Amino acid sequence: MTNNNPIGVFDSGIGGTSIWKAIHDLLPNEKTIYLADSKNAPYGQKSKEEIVALSKKNVDFLLEMNCKTIVVACNTATTNAIRELRADYDIPFIGIEPAIKPAANNSKTQVIGILATKGTLNSELFNKTAEMFQNTTIIEQVGYGLVQLIEDGNLNSPEMTQLLESYLKPMIDANIDYLVLGCSHYPYLIPQIKKILPDHIQIIDSGEAVARQTQNILREKVGFSDAKNSIPEFYVNSNPTVLKSILDHKYDVIQKDF
Known part of the structure; x- marks a missing residue:
């Protein structure tokens, strides 16, 4: 099954790029869209209700970009919100849990x-x-x-x-x-x-395990991309400087309010 829609990845900030990199290394043909909610970082001190609301906001953004599956590249969002996300959205979610x-x-x-x-x-x-x-x-x-x-x-x-x-x-x-x-x-x-x-x-850490689980979801549920040389997209709702630096300035980072 072929599906050239992107994989969405979100985190409370730039840290989830460690998960994104593992996915990109394993699945280089897949288009990826990374969303950094740095304006609201860190999630770890927020209530469960706040974390669920922020996670849904991030998912809505990624669904507007036609993502075929979404990786919750944030331990706090996974442990507090992934059950609600799976109940409310008809799309496969991959979470990240402590190993x-x-x-x-x-x-x-x-x-x-x-x-x-x-x-x-x-x-x-x-x-x-x-x-x-x-x-x-x-x-x-x-x-x-x-x-x-x-x-x-x-x-x-x-x-x-x-x-x-x-x-x-x-x-x-x-x-x-x-x-x-x-x-x-x-x-x-x-x-x-x-x-x-x-x-x-x-x-x-959980990066490689999450990448393998993402690969399994593509194989079993949504399909792989047959595109070549897909360029990943990065979005952040605060100063993009640190995200650009953590990516070694290899990719454009779009600052966008969401």
Whole structure:
């Protein structure tokens, strides 16, 4: 089945580009449209009702662009809103959830850490998943301030290093051997995180798994594109400078109020 309509991807800001990149690398023929709701970032401190409303606004924008499937490239939006999105829209949604399962199943110390937003760690979906691994100690840490620093372009600032050290040192002391990144912004922090963590601690994010699930949805439900050299589109509702930088200035970024 051939379907040349685009894949829509949205996040509360620029972090979901880590998910977009995994999808683009796996499915290079697919047209993609990325939506960064940076004006309302971070979602992690908002109520469930606010997150659902913002997610629906993003979906409406992407549906106007004739997207054939939509990737919710935001852990907080997935855990708080994807059930409502699937109920209200007749289109396949792919979500992003913290990769607790592979971390817990492979942990030798039976202690894993998760760095995520408050909205993700407080969600029903996260807690149901965590309950499945009661033999594993899960050290939870809210990444207060991290998303905003990334959105502001302060990836390598002293403040970022200080925050990461304060969040990760207790996990190291607790003898974790896996760190789960529970926010799509956080893969951009992996170089700094690796400087803090001992070498034996594995870092897991969800990008490749989401890309594979997107591929499955195309195969089973909506169809693949047979177009060549599709150029991705990027939209942001705040200053586009940081998004352009995170994309290495390879693509145009359109600033648009939505």
